[in-house]
Amino acid sequence: MAAAMSPFLDALLQISRGLSAEDLDALRFLAGVKKKKLEQLRSGTDLFRHLMEQNQISEDDTTLLRGLLQQIHRQDLVFILDRVERNGPGPDAELPDAEEREKLDITFRVLHEKLGKDWKMFARRIGLTEPKLDHIREKHPYNLEEQVMEALKEWRKIHKKDANVSDLIKALRDCRLNHTADLVEKELKTNEN
Template sequence: MGDFLILLHSISTDLSKEDLDHLKFLCCGIISKRKLENVKSGTDLFSILLEQQEISNGKVEFLLKMLKSLKRGDLVERLERFVENGPDDAAELPEPQEREQLKTAFLVISENVARNWKMLMRRLGVSEARLEGIMVAYPNNLQEQIIQGLRVWQKSQGKNAKVLHLLQALQDCQMKLVAELVEAKLSSPQV
């Protein structure tokens, strides 16, 4: 339960006042008006939901619906990642140098791949459902959609996520110029 509480605290710190007001509204039928009036933070709200057993480590559907209604894709992804991978999936991450290279490659790809980004993601094995979720979470930000798609791919690959695989997928999708830009950026000395 401790890891779930840490997750809730993390989500709480990222909620704006407006987000909190929306969440309180969504809880009107579940939490009494008097209790809602005393809610001043996300942790206050989550404490009541935990107490009333509306959410728990194994019961996150209600919380997920609320975060989706806020259109906070970042928080939805954080919760989904926790549910999918558990609290500590650091052992599945690529090595630090590879992570830095992937981060650089993600940035170059997001800046240079346009509307055909879904073709690249499909080539990398990202499911249609995940692509649809990304588009819903970030409807007006193509660059963020690409970054999130690449993160989903990286997460699915764990330690096997390599820049080499990205370069091959770019080549396979006839995005040779982008592959060359990634290689050039990675081979240039860091400023």
């Protein structure tokens, strides 16, 4: 019996399948692939394998891949990466139930787009430490949206199956980010229907 593919490798496969030929050409160029290596990298999977061999991407560091996908304006593919990073590599027993995971996905998407410069106050409220915040700022120094997403992923890793949307909404309200909390609740309601 074959071993199950890791969630990270599965995400890379999904991303590869979502790439057009033009996307792949742009990614190879942006990744700085040497001319003689270009012919060998005929698919997204080949490119990702190459980047992993060069230690440029890994399950623990998707910064380069995320940046490349954003540069070619493929946020839909970035969300695949986000989903696997939020849920982590652990077994399903460590995850919230499917309904709560869907709500978390929606909440993360709204916060990713709307939280902005208040992300540090919010991150402290949800329990992230100053060293963790410093690490997030260093990892994504000029990208507020990525800092927000990284903070949310860290929170998700800490809380595992106990992660829930109501805690995030309460933290938003505690930080007086009521408009953002309202947007989350509105989006959740819209997706219930």
